[in-house]
Amino acid sequence: MRLLTDGTELLVGRDGELSRLAAWVRDVAAGRGRAVLVDGEPGIGKSALVRAACTAAADAGCQVYWGAGDELGQALPLLPLLDALRITPVTRDPRRDGISELLGGGAVADQGADLAAAAAEQLVALVDELCQDGPAVLVVDELQWADTTTVAVWSRLARSVRQLPLLLVGVLRPVPRRDDLRSLFRMVRPAERLRVGRLAEPAVLELVAALAGGKPGARLEELAGDAAGNPLYLTELIDALARSSCLEVDTAGIVELTGTATPDSLPEAIADRLGFLSEAARTVLRAAALLGDSFAVGDLVTVRNCSLAELLPALDEARAAGVLVAAGDDLAFRHPLIRHALYDEMPAAVRVAWHQDAALALVEANAPVERVARQLLPMVSTTDSRVPVPDWAAQWLLKVATPLIGQAPVVAVALLRRAVRDTPLDDALTGALAGRLADAYYRVGNLAQAERIALRALDRVRDPDVRVELHTTVLQCRATTGRSAESLAALNEALTQPGLQAPHRARLMVLIARTRRDLGEIAAAHRAASAALTELGSDEDRWSTGWALHVLSLVAMTRGDWAGALPLFERAMAVVRGDPELIDLTLLLRINQSVTFGALDRYTDALTAAGQARELADRTGSVVRLTEVQSALGRLLLGAGRWDDALAEVDVVADERKDPNVVCCDRGVAAIIHFHRGEPAAARRHLDVAALYSERIGDRVVEPLARARSLAFEHAGAPDRALAVLTAVLAREDAGEDLLGEVARLAVTVGDERIAAEMAARARAIAAEPTVSHRRALALYCRGLLERDGTMLLRAADGYRDAGRPLSQAKALEAAAIAFAGARDEDRGSARAAFTHAIDVYTELDAQWDVARLRALFRALGIRRGPTVKHRQTTRGWDSLTPTEGRIAALVVEGLSNPQIAARLYLSRRTVGTHVSHILTKLDVHSRIDIAREAARHQSASG
Template sequence: MFSGAEPLVIGVAPIYLLLGNNFYFYYSGVRPLTDGTELLVGRDGELSWLVGWIRDVAAGRGHAVLVDGEPGIGKSALVRAACAAAAAAECQVFWGAGDELGQALPLLPLLDALEITPGSRDPRREAISKLLRGGAVAGQGTDLAAAASEQLIALVDELCEDRPAVLVVDELQWADRTTVAVWSRLARSVRQLPLLLIGVLRPVPRRDDLRSLFRLVGAAERLRLGRLADPAVLELVAALAGGKPGEELAQLADGAAGNPLYLTELVDALSRSSCLAVDTAGVVELTGAATPDSLPEAIADRLGFLPEQAQGVLRAAALLGVGFSVADLVTVTDTPLAELLPALDEARAAGVLVAAGDDLAFRHPLIREALYDEMPTAVRVAWHQAAAWALAEASAPVERVARQLLPMVSTTDSRVPVPAWAVRWLLKVATLLIGQAPVVAVALLRRAVRDAPLDDAVTGALACRLADAYYRVDNIAQAERIASRALDRVRDPDVRVDLHTTVVQCRGSTGRAAESLDALDEALTQPGLEPRHRAKLLVLIARTHRDLGDVATAGEVATAALVELGPAEDRWATGWALHLLSLAAMSRGDWDGALPLFERAMAIVRGDPALIDLTLLLRINQSVTLGALDRLTEALAAAAQARELADRTGSAVRLAQAQGTIGQVLLGAGRWDDALTEVDVVPDDRKEPAVACGDHGVAAIIHFHRGETADAHRRLDLAALHAERLGDRVVDPLARARGLAFEHAGAPDRALAVLTAAMTGEDVSQELLAEAARLAAAAGDKQIVVEIEARVSALAAESPIPHRSALALYCRGLLEQDGTMLLRAADGYRDAGRPLSRARALEAAAVAFAQDRDDDRGSARTAFTHATDVYAELEAQWDVARLRAMFRAFGIRRGPTVKHRQATHGWDSLTPTEGRIAALVVEGMSNPQIAARLYLSPRTVGTHVSHILTKLGVHSRIDIAREAARHQS
């Protein structure tokens, strides 16, 4: 490509390029360099790769690409040229960049790229903007950046639905970790989207999360730009200087180490100094004068040619970052736009600034760095403080003000105090800042607490918020230390209750809940407490007892809290007290009594942003309760509501819990393919240990029943990585999976031991009790079956829930070897919507009939056939094979085999849900649209689409449509 002497010039005139297979691109209008042109020389090979990927994305096949190299090597120019080609191919192009000043603030490059601004006419963009500014949620437990991440991913999905898109994040090495995480998520989904995702970055700093991107992308989609080759250096210098470089100029250019930016600045500096002359042969010669010895010196030379007024404006702009809003520049300089325009025009004419959409930007980050670094640190910090004050007074978004305050706390001069106005501003926005950028909140609040007077009432409020921020960044020890120290000097009862709440959370999360009880009891005796304060403290005591496993006492104290509250209104105390009462009911198996408590609590906390976490807990436990009452459809709906709210508010912990609840309900309902998908939607590193163990336990149970032993043991190994942190805590699905592992290994006695060891406590699942009864009956240990039967019969008598009554019949049938009773149990499980339990009961009935002295072979064959059919519908091949072997010993053979899915690849291997999703993909629907149609989450749909692509062996959604047409023909 681009053979010949003429370089590719972007922005001077339109150029048509033939790029293979009669595929044309029209290049024009990218960001200019010094004189309005942008030269791209010596990058033919790299550009051809990018153009090939653009061709792919235009055809519906996405890619994730990393372009890396040293500063000034031409990374951005190369990608801009590719973006011009993409725009000519009618692709959408979105460009954002990281910034060293803003790297602690989440998502700024993506917000800039996707034009997320207040007042946007696009509803999705406006919703994201409102979310990040606390307009939707900002309560405890919310992570605004995580919530916005989900919304951004959904927005990209919708944009790609309109037409193919290119999304570039330049200066990725300065991007915050949330941006990098979103980039990684998008990179994993490019097979599903017509998206070319490009990350542009320098070799350093090389953080762990950035290294993971290189592993994710792989060598095939990585472009590393090195120095220009000597012929390309001479070609570039010739284009910049207006003629063939002479010997001296060529030698001087050789010292630029093939760096295009250095070459550009060097030649421009020589030109400004009138040090270049073109002879009659068109050779450019040096005419003397000093030349810049380095790239920084060359940039300084360019800036030195500007008037002092323009340099002052540029220094103020440098405080705002590489890209900046002209409105913000007007605010921080307190200068009318009309007075700024001459300086800005001069800076643009000199090649220092360029247009960037509706805003301005420094032509290259190194130019901005030169301006910024020449200011003494003390002066720079003072300017930042002044800029922060001006932006705060103008009610600028929180992140813009915080960005200007951060240099104050990052300077090595710890004597720089936090201004009084900044303390007041921090108190006002602390909750929002913690939700949006907890790391930034820690840095600013820590310095504010240090500088505030020890006896100032403001200090206690600041310390309270600082402890919250430390808790959010998982520095539990520091959060507890700060909250405990503040309790020694704070007297305001509202602040003290908040501090006690933080201490209780910290100690509970580190297994030291008991340490809180004495302090809370003492707090109740303090003078000046109102009923709402006492009620809140009683709730904290109840929560502590709950953490210690004493749920009954927790319920009693929660009742006392409601009595203490009386007619006074406090949504937090009332909601938490009702939640604790519902947990007490659940623990003793009183599901009917728990459900109205959830409904009362939900009515109280609904819509309160400060109670989002409690709302999620209530909804998740409501789903568990509905599942226990055999109201499986309602249980899934409640868990889906919790999932949607957790996604929307960025509550990663509750999202994982909601997904785990959905997985367990689907397991019981026999929707095993869907269960396998749901438990993998959230990655393990975002789950609590119990949730991760439960999810892997669900998957292992399914794999064992399906005879996929290797996959089942892989799941158990993954669960073991988390189980160490649980201590003696029992995770029901994991215990059942471990029992199945011993059964598969031919050790049913050890399987029974695992299950009986897990039967402690009142809240043991009915499924675990049924499995233990089955194994005990098979082993001839009737005593265990008797104990289980007495336990479940008592529960069934109290609350005749279908699966409870079925379990009581099942246990009695096992004890009495009564086939008819076991068939009644199977009917009860059918009514309860629990196919695996039904198959177990039918199997036991068939065995009872086969062992009957009256030789009831007909009933045995019928029960055996029905059990086999149910197992086959679940694709439980291990159970089918085991059952057939068992009944061959009785001389009973089943009839025709039930047809089930055998294929592992191709269209016939798709599950029913995958088939429905594939059909909607063929219709052209995006993942969010499919999610809305099928009442799934976009994450779940994305996982399904990934499975579809793998099973069909294709690379894009367009390929799915082709496969569908081929299958139908």
């Protein structure tokens, strides 16, 4: 089969590859998505094959999106996807302009915001929405040069292709093979990898004949054999011979080689092509080579400082010579190797100077940050360290530091490091740049370097605003490494410096308050935060006020004063609302507010607050806060008895992107559920994962993990060891109240009256708050266990029911049944009623281990349960879907996208994606269309 692509290559000898690509196109047109990798050496024809498939896809009615990585831009995030999805500085498309604004720094100003992560979230959502318009093909060519964020988004999309009519294609070379690219090969099944190899000899001769216009003679055939089956080399070779008039067709149609000067290599053949261009065209092309493998004509006009009319002759000549091709609204080099040849022929010093001039031109044209940074990077990557950073570049870096650090912290480190080196030591600009550099190092995880730079800058910077920022960075570095105490002396000394105004003093006091709180010095933290508010008086400093109120709310939470924490949250939220520089604090407040609502049994309010925090974390790209809010949601859903939803939240974000403390908490939640459901193998797998991360959090208390480890011993028939796990945790000062009931129950089980009495006393002490149902229920539960009072335990069960905590309710009912069964004969009716009610609640939770355990216990007492309550037993098919999965499946059938379902059900897009993945697995189907078919079949079968 021969398919003419863009006039520069013929596809010969590729029938097998084209057949596989065509089958994948037919599948996506029918609604079945997949992710594929196409790899092979440079010039082997990978892109030509995929372009042919894209042409077929467009003819079949699919949307086609194409972007490519390039070596110059690999340090900047998401450029291939932004190009593919047509996201420009001014997109004028409501589905795209938010991403453009975000990466330009206009949507988020918080210094801690991860703009690349935020844009990645929105890109994933955009692809989902575009797929609702119809089947789509998304290609990332030259994937080996793509940045890590692009590869991560490709990976996420690859995991969701079963949910979308999306053919996701990655095209790449065998080398360089980074770790993240290797993971893609592990993810994509062998059946969906296409290795493009060298052409066999018959195909080589066929291609040469097509290019040369006749059957190759012996000398030409021998020369073609030296091309090692590489189509690009063959094309360049024949074109070079044709330009040199070295080919002659005889009367029999045989192409003979008449000359002796032939290119010895592919680079030499490309150089021969470029040699036929005029010097004016080569000058324009060198400038274009500075911009990358593809480029906007407008940028070339800016860099050349001329009109488009002046450039057109050179561009037309380059296109006629097969050097440039159209790439949507832009132009591109026909092959990256051609751009490399132009780029590499310039001396390094000349290239750097040209890049600097291009950067200045783009700055003056108000070009996006990443385009300017791309031109400055060669200045810092050159081996010639004498190349200085111009003054205008240092000023520009300071101006755009916040969005640049948020979007590309690695690039920010490289540029700021050179700028700090090249500005005078006594220049005020140096101190400000050093502060930004320290923050950039902190963002990339190099805490030691961030701390060193910030401390050095503190020795010479006198600007109080910059000094406070530097102290903040030092504190963050030390807090992350468990060295918060080291900052106290420096912060207290900083308070004594002359010339400080009230806002500066307040900010330092806030840092002291945060440090004291991190060290567990609750009273001292309260004093410092209160002093900061007093220092401010009537002055408006939203940062200091918001953070001081945040510390006070944490103090209240730690003291168990949940009701007292709520007004502090409200005050703080009123202060920070709408301030883009305080997004991270806003997230912290929302997350802790949701935890507080849960502690007050206000689950609806808790889930609403958590949902707001999750939406904001998704929108701003705060992965750390996103994982924290997902973890908080998991704990809330565990307590509320929505266990299937809790398990889905655990799976939303990969463990490697979470804080170790969050991983331990999430895995603990999942293990608890699996133990109660009689799935100990699954529970222990979660505990094994948690064990890998628990070493990294020291002796920090993670209550769900402690509960899960205790349950593991219960399952093993060792209640004494289960009790020991929890009593060790409760001995800690920072242990919460949720474990008191479990310790009391296990103490009664093993006959330890002393511990049971201690738990009852502690529960009675915290039950003073009359509006918190679960605290009153906890006091009744512990006392009822100690006194074996069935009536009191029933009252505890009612309290837990009112609090919306079904597992605790079932345990109280179980204890009541046991207490009644061990009392007088006339109480056996009460025992039976409590036993039946407990079984019903456990069954609603699908807590089969508890059901089986309780039935066995009461059979020995001669008490049988009441009517059987139906519960979900099947793990496959429509009836295995959870209530949430059932609602989501119904919305899938309606044709809603994941973002639309998320908005309808107040879930995150990630959570919906997790549920849809579970639905596909349970129904054993491969696409959303298949879900609709299964729904129709189920409806028909059920009448």
